[in-house]
Amino acid sequence: MVETTRxxxxxxxxxxxxxxxxxSGTSVRDIARALDIQGASLYAHVASKxxxxxxxxxxxxxxxxxxxxxxxxxLGDAEPMARLRALALAHxxxxxxxxxxxxxxxxxxxxLSPERRARTLTRRDAYEQRFRDVIREGIVAGTFxxxxxxxxxxxxxxxxxxxxxWYQPDGRLGPSSVTDAYVELSIRAVSGAAAxxxx
Amino acid sequence: MVETTRxxxxxxxxxxxxxxxxxSGTSVRDIARALDIQGASLYAHVASKxxxxxxxxxxxxxxxxxxxxxxxxxLGDAEPMARLRALALAHxxxxxxxxxxxxxxxxxxxxLSPERRARTLTRRDAYEQRFRDVIREGIVAGTFxxxxxxxxxxxxxxxxxxxxxWYQPDGRLGPSSVTDAYVELSIRAVSGAAAxxxx
DNA sequence: GCTGGTGCCTAACGAACGTTAGGTTGGAGC
DNA sequence: GCTCCAACCTAACGTTCGTTAGGCACCAGC
Numbered sequence: 001m002v003e004t005t006r007x008x009x010x011x012x013x014x015x016x017x018x019x020x021x022x023x024s025g026t027s028v029r030d031i032a033r034a035l036d037i038q039g040a041s042l043y044a045h046v047a048s049k050x051x052x053x054x055x056x057x058x059x060x061x062x063x064x065x066x067x068x069x070x071x072x073x074x075l076g077d078a079e080p081m082a083r084l085r086a087l088a089l090a091h092x093x094x095x096x097x098x099x100x101x102x103x104x105x106x107x108x109x110x111x112l113s114p115e116r117r118a119r120t121l122t123r124r125d126a127y128e129q130r131f132r133d134v135i136r137e138g139i140v141a142g143t144f145x146x147x148x149x150x151x152x153x154x155x156x157x158x159x160x161x162x163x164x165x166w167y168q169p170d171g172r173l174g175p176s177s178v179t180d181a182y183v184e185l186s187i188r189a190v191s192g193a194a195a196x197x198x199x
Numbered sequence: 200m201v202e203t204t205r206x207x208x209x210x211x212x213x214x215x216x217x218x219x220x221x222x223s224g225t226s227v228r229d230i231a232r233a234l235d236i237q238g239a240s241l242y243a244h245v246a247s248k249x250x251x252x253x254x255x256x257x258x259x260x261x262x263x264x265x266x267x268x269x270x271x272x273x274l275g276d277a278e279p280m281a282r283l284r285a286l287a288l289a290h291x292x293x294x295x296x297x298x299x300x301x302x303x304x305x306x307x308x309x310x311l312s313p314e315r316r317a318r319t320l321t322r323r324d325a326y327e328q329r330f331r332d333v334i335r336e337g338i339v340a341g342t343f344x345x346x347x348x349x350x351x352x353x354x355x356x357x358x359x360x361x362x363x364x365w366y367q368p369d370g371r372l373g374p375s376s377v378t379d380a381y382v383e384l385s386i387r388a389v390s391g392a393a394a395x396x397x398x
Numbered sequence: 399g400c401t402g403g404t405g406c407c408t409a410a411c412g413a414a415c416g417t418t419a420g421g422t423t424g425g426a427g428c
Numbered sequence: 429g430c431t432c433c434a435a436c437c438t439a440a441c442g443t444t445c446g447t448t449a450g451g452c453a454c455c456a457g458c
Contacts (some may be wrong), residue, residue: 005436011421024224025310028416040417041436066367111224145387151372151380155358162357172283173350181350188344189388205405227446239447240406248446 007045014052015100023053023111038061053108054116060105061123067094069129080138087131088186091160103164128153135190144190156186213251214299222252222310237332252307253315259304260322266293267329270321279337280386286330287385295374302363327352334389343389355385
């Protein structure tokens with residue numbers, strides 16, 4: 001049950017299967033088949049199926065947090081737009097780097113046990129709070145349009161997370177061009193004065 | 200197996216359960232329990248579990264299409280920004296009106312049988328094409344920033360769809376204020392000239 | 399007062415589920 | 429040459445899955 005190469009392989013193929021068919025839609029024997037071993041053999045490496053999900057979610061949560069920390073570290077008190085840009089860039093970076101794990105983190109936390117689920121939601125909320133804060137500061141500074149920071153942050157994060165729904169690492173669009181476009185779209189969404197156009 | 204009130208009730212509770220636990224994570228007996236009947240009794244009303252999912256997805260797909268049709272009908276050749284605004288408003292409208300069914304349509308199409316899945320994806324692509332088209336026109340007209348219309352349309356649609364991840368019909372935010380904010384954020388994301396800011 | 403249909407029941411089916419127990423293999427270290 | 433350990437095996441467990449079969453209660457229409 002310790003951290004070995006094999007254990008990591010299991011989480012990798014499990015991420016991909018969970019992403020495609022969901023946690024409930026993936027059986028232990030499915031994961032084993034992808035590794036060319038028997039279902040029961042998996043239990044030499046993991047304590048339970050739930051344990052595999054938890055490892056993936058927990059590790060990916062840490063990656064998102066670390067990326068945000070690093071992004072903000074070297075521009076401490078820069079203006080809100082630069083900080084939001086850095087946050088968005090870091091977020092998309094984690095998603096693009098390992099789309100399987102990111103997808104599981106984003107969608108499959110519902111399948112966690114109640115306690116782990118609650119703990120994960122708390123972390124997610126703290127993470128989202130960084131976005132809310134910088135958006136609020138930007139509004140106060142007049143850089144961003146006056147929109148409820150909670151709604152704006154939710155909009156931006158789900159938009160960035162939406163990448164996992166369609167992005168293919170070996171598709172026609174390279175990771176950097178998609179990343180740039182996503183960051184630019186996000187910045188522009190919250191920028192500027194209030195639009196006074198009637199619908 | 201014909202369309203009755205009871206059949207509709209089944210789809211309603213199934214939508215909510217599929218939304219919360221996914222298609223695979225919801226058993227026929229779960230659906231029955233929510234209706235206070237036995238699992239086997241459901242089969243007096245539906246042909247199969249898959250059949251319930253298909254009804255929900257199929258009907259919701261039609262709702263999105265009809266809403267888009269209606270939105271564009273009365274402003275045929277208006278300028279791109281007005282058309283995109285109408286499309287976004289219509290989309291969010293369908294989502295907010297029945298968030299359970301919308302959530303299932305958006306996330307659970309993977310659990311459809313291969314043939315139905317393919318058919319649904321084709322419809323989705325045609326729907327998304329409307330967004331791509333109007334975005335392309337807006338870029339040509341100079342109203343929108345020059346971003347790959349495919350990326351921009353995917354960004355916008357997943358952002359709007361992201362509403363199902365957090366919106367609660369009886370939460371502190373009313374449907375109209377959230378809808379307005381979402382439309383405004385979306386319009387601004389694609390509007391304007393190219394941002395020439397370095398990251 | 400019989401008929402038909404709707405809506406539900408219990409009982410059961412074979413298959414698949416997550417998981418446990420106990421055993422075999424093969425290579426590394428002393 | 430023996431020990432150890434990681435990695436895998438087969439067999440089986442109790443449970444839950446989607447689904448079928450057959451039957452009963454109620455109510456409307458003739």
